[in-house]
Amino acid sequence: MKEIIKETIAWLKKKGVDYADIRQVKRISESIKVKNREVEAVSKSEDVGFGIRVLYKGAWGFASSNILSKGEFKRIANLALQIARASSLTQKEPVRLAENEIHKDKYVSPCQIDPFKVSLDEKLNLLINACDLMLKKPGIKVADTTLNFFRSQQLFANTEGSIIEQVITESGGGATATAARNGETQWRSYPNSHGGDYATRGYEFIQEMELLRHMEKISNEAVALLSAPDCPAQETTVVISGNQMALQVHESCGHPIELDRVLGMEISLAGGSFMTPDKLGNLQYGSPKVNIYADATTPGGLGSFGYDDEGVKAQRTEIIKEGRFVGYLTSRETAPLFKQKSNGTMRADGWNRIPLIRMTNINLAPGDASLENLIADTKQGLYLDTNKSWSIDDKRLNFQFAAEAAWEIKDGKKGQMYKNPIYTGITPDFWNTCDGIGNQSEWHVWGVPNCGKGEPMQTMHVGHGVSPARFTRVKIGGAK
């Protein structure tokens, strides 16, 4: 295959392209879902193909195919070239790419236990046992469990001479207990909602999750929520759990710093950004306690890799420094705007998609407080735990999140449980009220496997290293 790719690259060079790259990808996946002890789905999937991206006279073309023959490489290369010519029909300014080093390398993500070699029986037993533990609790109607495993093998080559092989293994899963009574349902999840937690690691990540140890707690809490009062509307101090902070960072920081979005390239679907170029270096995004960075080298992070999908080495970039906005996620096309090189965030959801600027691991640096201390140091407020719903406007300013559960904090102690808590705010106003961030021992890299962007839609796997954090003067509203 390497030879065919090299020949195709040589052919494209002869055709006079400004730049071209080819990615050949094989992706295998396994998905298991067990609900109420019954196996709902077990499936394996193999997806193979290649995509060719061509920059010709400053305009882009991309074509892709699942047929891996020499003739098809030639046909698709030619088609990508024709598409680039069509793009040039409306070209105003030709695209110029930032320089990049030539890399000849191989990257393999860490994986102690190959999840594809662990028996199906062991995986099913884990999930069935988790269901058993949840269903022990009277009032639990639905016990949902899931495991997902992915392995992506990619060969990247470009007209500048880079040839990069990458093998990335991902594992993840979780459980949700749903309680029902009189037409009302409430649920609690572990370790996170919407499918659990994910990492670029092997089956050891699932073992370390200790799923079975947490089923009793989430079942008890789901049932307790049915009798809990609705969270009262108020303006108060909130301490937010780590898994909810992951989504808070994702929606209100991760997306608005994507430079393609900032430049209007995503405006028709996902929207724009309030973090416009004039705000770089000037915007006080958060309080001085807030430090956020993008880091594609975070060990085990779901957004970790060796090289991005245009061959730029994985790296760390400062985004928010002591509350001030200092950096974007960039690509080779967009970085020249600031006379910079790309910071390596172009990622594609498979061989048949072009790379877009995507989050890697967008991490909130740990502070110096334990969760215990954040709560103990709060006179009146709420503790909000685990995401239930999320929504944010198309410039990433007005957000609203619902959490699965809340607890009143009074005189430094967790008390009354509340159901249906919702909090809302305006991004920089909210982050500027941050007055405490959990320390390193509370810090965890949460994997978010369902970040959507682009047309055709691309689902990206990204990570967020965060600790619980505290914010003041937060508007809380009820669902009713």
Added chain:
Amino acid sequence: MTGREKIFSLLSPIVKKSPADQTETVIINGQAGLTRYANSTIHQNVFEVNSKIYFRVALGKKIGVAATNVLSKDGLKKALGDAITIAKNQRETADFQGLPDKLPYKKLKTHFKKTANLTPLQRAEIIKKIFEKAAKHNLTVAGAFSTGESEIAVINSNGVACYQPVTSANISMTAMSDNSSGYADDLARNVDDLDFDQLAETAIRKCLDSKDPQELQPGEYTVILEPKAVAELLEWMNYIGFGAKSFQDGTSFLSGKIGQKIMGGNVSIYDDGNDDQSMAFPFDFEGVPKKKVFFVQNGLAKGVVYDTLTCVKDKTKTTGHALTPDTAERALGLNLFIKGGDTNLKKMVESADRGILVTRFHYINGLIDTNNAVMTGMTRDGTFYLENGKVKHGIKNLRFTESMLKAFSNVEQLSRQRKLIASWWSDVGCITVPAMKVNRFRFTGKTSF
């Protein structure tokens, strides 16, 4: 495109010779091009050829599923082997009553050559004209224009052999000024059914009319929701409430309410895969012909959609709404409709003393309280304040947090004309809805643009 005969001759022998007790294969095969533009420049322009073949096998009541896009003999053999290995190591699925039998399905014309053959250059030429129209008003345009063809076949060891070729053409455009935007889109099986000029004019007019938007305080307002906004709400209602799984889990807003009045008497919501006024598709991914299913009829909760597995629990029959074999969600509506009324958008606006006209929503989330279909989301790309039956001015975007059971109980008017709105499953269906005038719709927040 491979064609009916070639697909059947490739896959039927594999199904026939499979050592499993029962075997089903689903193939989705096709090619599509998408041209994306922003700042009145084509910045992304892509083409894809791909196939996906699923094998679902049963050994007794043990089921295994595997998928591949490798169409070689070895690739198909491996996928079938993987499905059998999974089934061997599986637990029994108590509700599995066997794969469906062969049933006739409606003949529909869903493939149009011109749509299938539209070139990237032809797409670019159409888009260029839209840019030129916008430039006359000093506006830029962003959006996407896609065309493609696919073929879907389902074959099983009980004799099911379904095949349907489809095309689709979908364009969206947002006209942009410094402080306003206007949106328009359309979808069709036949690219000739898209009126690019009219769409561009709509987007441009909305952008110009909403310039210098004013701030409006959140609160309860009469709203006129254009079809795109209605479809976005309905898409979430489908996800949280119209499938058998959420209904049986008790999380659906229809759970325990069948026969009860849950919406206004003028509201009927249904799924109909055979209505060729929309993006019709006649069978599901088990090869079962699609039945028309009412979720809500004249305000009364009526039912949900099923596949052959989920129907067993409720002692009913499949409605022909199975999703692909790897999907744990099992069944959802893919050809959603809201019955039209007897008015039009212009008359709706004229009937409003004071209200808000919403072009579309952004980032709706319906997981807040699924039993009451409580959702939140933002307005975008053309939100207007109405007074004395006229559009007064554009307004800055607002956040709603509202129960759809309440909102759909307060529907005062529906337009006769309905519009096709694309969703993620657009090859096999879409959402076809009227505009709606809804009283006392709750906005809970605002933003600065």
